Amino acid sequence: MPTVRGMADDAPGRAAALIALDWGSTSFRAWLLDGAGAPLDSIRSADGALTVSGPADPARTRAAAFEETFTRTCRPWLDEHPGVPVLCAGMAGSNHGWAEAGYLDVPADLAGLARHLTVVPAGDSVVHLVPGLRVTGPDPDVMRGEEVQLLGALAAANDGGGNAGEAAVDDGGDRAGTVVLPGTHSKWVHLADGGSRVAGFTTAMTGELYALLMRDSIIGRLATEPDVARATEVSDAFVRGLDAEAERGDERGLPALLFTARPLALAGRFDPAEVADYVSGLLIGAEVRHALREHPADVVVLCGPPATADRYRAALERGGAAVRAVGEDAAARGLWRVALDAGLAQPATTDTPTTEEQTA
């Protein structure tokens, strides 16, 4: 993936208030935000935290590599807007990243993120790293980067940024609100106190399992590329996977159910171009069905890229949950929220459209 920039048409007239970074394991995303939190410009590259520096490098070498990547990639913004504050979430804040940004222990108020930033120097700037969230106890879990997506998703959902006519995140009843952030490692977050407090979360490595199976397994070897025209659809093969998992997953178990892709394709029961979607249906089906069993939810807020979100929506609705989908650029919105809470960015007093209105 080359570095890609996307500048807003009306950017030249607006003042920059924040550089917001979502620096994950395998990707780097950056936004230049104005005083209303709306994007003036954006950058996306493949310089993920795993690529920038190896875990065996000494801390000083690692920090220098992160600083160099950041200053090189964001050079035009830093030159044009000297002194603009920088806020960064994601694996850049891990113990193998730029600097260890720590964790807030769950249950945790999301407002606490802004009170626990870690500062690292970067040339003439300083970068503020957002902490992750951690579940301790018998059933530990961690997230890093998703906490700002979560903040942004909640802001979008509560502002009506989701699809209209559905209930709010915290429905005020016995069931706490649930947010799912699908991905390589999907996060299922359970909320309390009207959505301001994370009660707990769990991770499912669904996306990574799918990638491993399609790239290197005996199933991947007999799969051909899915029809590109249908790649964003919830295809028949995906629904067959969902159905098979719902009907037989408890009886047969995933290690056996996944293998069925091979004899079904060999027997001509579906086309090699459908194998990937069928396997996706089995895996997303298993993830969603178990997540709803462990934490029943009437409404689930869903935040991810469109093609993935469509598949999760199908699985969630099959499981009886109503879905409130919000846009995938929740990270920028969440970072803006943290920057405001921390006093890093000052909201402009103009009537420029807000991020909320733009992404709704």
Added chain:
Amino acid sequence: MPTVRGMADDAPGRAAALIALDWGSTSFRAWLLDGAGAPLDSIRSADGALTVSGPADPARTRAAAFEETFTRTCRPWLDEHPGVPVLCAGMAGSNHGWAEAGYLDVPADLAGLARHLTVVPAGDSVVHLVPGLRVTGPDPDVMRGEEVQLLGALAAANDGGGNAGEAAVDDGGDRAGTVVLPGTHSKWVHLADGGSRVAGFTTAMTGELYALLMRDSIIGRLATEPDVARATEVSDAFVRGLDAEAERGDERGLPALLFTARPLALAGRFDPAEVADYVSGLLIGAEVRHALREHPADVVVLCGPPATADRYRAALERGGAAVRAVGEDAAARGLWRVALDAGLAQPATTDTPTTEEQTA
């Protein structure tokens, strides 16, 4: 893996009756058997069917590559014992192998294997390929190579080759006998008619999932090599994996349960050297628990290499099944059985020890 030979000490005085090949996707195993089916010599190499020839090669090129590999590897035997019959099971008989050896449709009598051999020329010899087994209908499955391991395992179990004092394979009651052949793709075989007939079977890709996760996933990245001294043991970490899967697999599902290895290791709840065994426990636990749920069994015949068999035994006994373990060299014994049934090999009338007695 280099080519490895292992000649019996008393081999020079005994006549050769059969070359038996178990030619799988990733390994080549060959035995030179005497007139009692006992090994005179053996060869093992990494020239698996996937290595010998690509699926895109024309059939003629593929056949030539298999013939060359066979004649080169078994040259000393072919020179010393001209005209010795050759019998071959495994992926060499697939549509991407030496020649397509077809399938017997299940339910199938195991005695039928010997009546459906496919003949291919190999220099001055001919090679007889054993067919695979196939389940048709709504829930198809295939095996190729395991059918001769199954024959050998049943012969060993019924001759008392398993651990003493346990019930026979077919217990004569309502429950048919079950045989499990653990591996990259574990086969669970359900028998009828006193063990002579395969009623059905299913495959679980447990071994392949484990290899993918350990080699390429975020879990594999934080795992260190297991302690070699404990590699054949049912370790504490393996049992923790079994326990976690049994207690929480239905609620949490495998995509989420597998990920727990990461936060547990990050939290210091186990050592990086224990990650692999914990993941093995989760996967084998899921396979075995679901297989016993789908087809309840009081006694299961277990046939695999010792370290793997120990783990499956622990999972099976945890699930309430008694285990009858038989040696892993069942393939040679099964191939000998097919060769006798087909009239390819003639049993010697000496009192040389039989394979049964040697492997018991």
